[in-house]
Amino acid sequence: MSTAIEIEGIHKVYETGAAKVHALLGVDLQVEAGEMMAIVGPSGSGKTTFMEIPGCLSRPTRGTYRLGGRDVAEIDEDGLARLRGETIGFVFQSFNLLPRLSATENVELPLGYRSVPRRERRDRARAALERVGLGHRTEHTPTQMSGGERQRVAVARALVGEPSLVLADEPTGNLDSATGDGILELLRDIHGGGATVVVVTHDADIASRAPRRVTLRDGRIESDERGAA
Numbered sequence: 001m002s003t004a005i006e007i008e009g010i011h012k013v014y015e016t017g018a019a020k021v022h023a024l025l026g027v028d029l030q031v032e033a034g035e036m037m038a039i040v041g042p043s044g045s046g047k048t049t050f051m052e053i054p055g056c057l058s059r060p061t062r063g064t065y066r067l068g069g070r071d072v073a074e075i076d077e078d079g080l081a082r083l084r085g086e087t088i089g090f091v092f093q094s095f096n097l098l099p100r101l102s103a104t105e106n107v108e109l110p111l112g113y114r115s116v117p118r119r120e121r122r123d124r125a126r127a128a129l130e131r132v133g134l135g136h137r138t139e140h141t142p143t144q145m146s147g148g149e150r151q152r153v154a155v156a157r158a159l160v161g162e163p164s165l166v167l168a169d170e171p172t173g174n175l176d177s178a179t180g181d182g183i184l185e186l187l188r189d190i191h192g193g194g195a196t197v198v199v200v201t202h203d204a205d206i207a208s209r210a211p212r213r214v215t216l217r218d219g220r221i222e223s224d225e226r227g228a229a
Contacts, residue, residue: 003069004165004196005031005054010063012049012219023049024060025219031198033068033164036191038210039200045216047200048169054198055088055167056080067165085113089158089195091187093170095150097142097157103129104138107157114161128156132186148179155186159195166190168199172206184209 012024023046031037031054041047052058053065056072065072067083075083089110090096097106107125116124129138132152142150151171158166168187172180184199184206191197199210207213215222 002033003030004033004035004067005029005198006064006066006069007053008064010053010060010065012046012053012058013061023219024053026063027216027219027221029214029221029224031196033196034191034194035212036188036197036210037199037212037214038207039198039214039216040202040204040207041216041222043202044218046219047202047216050216051167051169051198051200054165055090056084081113085110086161087164089161089163089166091151091154091158091166091168091171093173095142095154097150097153099142102139102141103134103145103153103156106142106153107160110157110161124160125156128160129153131159132156146179147175148182151175151179151183152186155183155190159190164195166195166197168197170201171199172201172203180206 007027007029010024010027011022014021014023027050039047039050053060054067104122104125107128108121111121111124126138129135132155134149134152134156137145137149142153145153166187171187172183175183187197187199199206201207211226213225
């Protein structure tokens with residue numbers, strides 16, 4: 001099995017005036033292609049900062065990150081934008097949907113950045129919405145949907161480009177437990193289709209159902225456990 005994510009000695013320091021915040025302190029981690037794992041830890045442990053590194057949303061202050069064997073430090077900003085658009089799907093706690101666009105139009109957005117023809121974008125977006133159980137809500141806007149439905153739209157947007165890596169940052173954080181369970185099952189289905197899936201969560205119950213669980217505390221990996229989910 002090939003390695004999807006290789007992180008070696010990653011540090012991330014934020015500077016605000018004279019103050020320095022050390023969010024990550026020498027993190028080492030490998031994630032195999034096709035693996036599903038959860039990153040868990042208390043607030044302030046560095047979970048969201050960690051997700052920004054493999055998502056190519058932020059560069060580390062020090063250390064090495066390779067995505068699919070490629071050193072990300074050698075890629076310029078335009079190249080990173082292409083990499084994110086072609087390889088990575090994101091699911092965020094706050095959904096990050098455009099309120100005036102329909103579900104279909106929101107899901108289409110990543111394909112527009114890749115110059116996919118309009119008709120194909122529409123067809124693929126509707127197919128992705130069908131996959132997450134929203135085939136009957138394709139023309140509704142986010143304001144006409146429940147929180148669980150909005151998160152399903154966000155999952156559809158993440159998978160429409162058929163990414164090899166899906167990163168979900170607290171995807172169940174704003175949802176009740178039953179709806180959150182449904183979102184977790186969708187992510188497990190995506191993993192079953194061959195994608196590498198990393199779920200960042202503060203919820204130990206959600207993390208316990210992932211095949212691999214990495215606990216962060218104070219910017220360091222405290223534990224790395226594998227077992228039946």
